[in-house]
Amino acid sequence: MPHTTHLHVKSLGLPENSKVILSTHPVLAHKLTKLRDAKTDANLFRHLLREITFYLGYGIPSTTMRPPFLVLGMYRNSNSLLPVQYYNKLPKECHIDCAIVLEPLINTAGTIIATVAILKVWGVSQIKIISTIASKDGLKDLFAKHPDVEVIVAAIDDTLSESGVIVPGLGDAGDRQFDTDVHHISENGGNHKRKHSEE
Template structure:
């Protein structure tokens, strides 16, 4: 099941998602297990983010007969990873959709102003012809997410989804205000942000826990 009390936000409340998320929240979970769980949970989130992809039919031969079989219509997806933590979601989604193209958006949050600063951007040229799924485990202040979607739209993207592991109410409000046309898919909406812009109760810094850098 999936639901949310927020307009434009889908919270995946499937038991497997919630169980894996709880393990990830635990401060005693190792880097290895955190990375594995993030990869697993990203596949489950991908199902929801691609639920309404258009289908067409193709004629195929089964071992018994000829049939018109459903296949994806048009060009495939673009997964847009907000570096560096977005790569944790990216790996699991590529396991599920290996033909997808990939965009990378390098952003870091200034520790004093919490404003997103861009240092890298590389994306396919035909974003206007593809669905773009933007990936970042944490929707905290929303500044990096809004900045990433801004850049993708500037490059022609018009069919976008945003997928995260955790979202704070402040981040949702910022994203909905900046990009009300971009649906959000998440595993949980937490209580709030602390004074440093971290999600509470959260799971800490997703990048640090994924790569063992803190």
């Protein structure tokens, strides 16, 4: 998809050789605005996230995307903010030169840093990351640990909250996809409604 910008990475405080591609296509910008909207329901959120991911990956040659499609499951502990691996079915031997990693958001970058490390140990030599939104701090930490990766994003936001969430961001992508953040039982047993920004 056209309308992409290879960023002047120095303005983000990144190493000069960092590879960051920001999509500036107006259709993508419109879909991202709807994705950020707190009124967007889970069904539409999933649909928009899938479309945005497709657009961001448009420029990757089709010859790059060959089977197998593998799943490495990671999540961030909401208390410690540390990455937790919950699923790994990578084969014993790596026969892949390039891996495309789909990461809805790069907040503190803890999970994506850990994911890239796992893939490198496994034997992948080239790693491209597709993400809807990244924080500046998250990108700094990612490239400090893995300067050889390439990141393709729809937006870069300036701020991280104290709980490690991108501001303005779009909330917790997992909760919003599956509508799992509407009612939660509090410690005193009562129900309360949690906002996406509390993740």
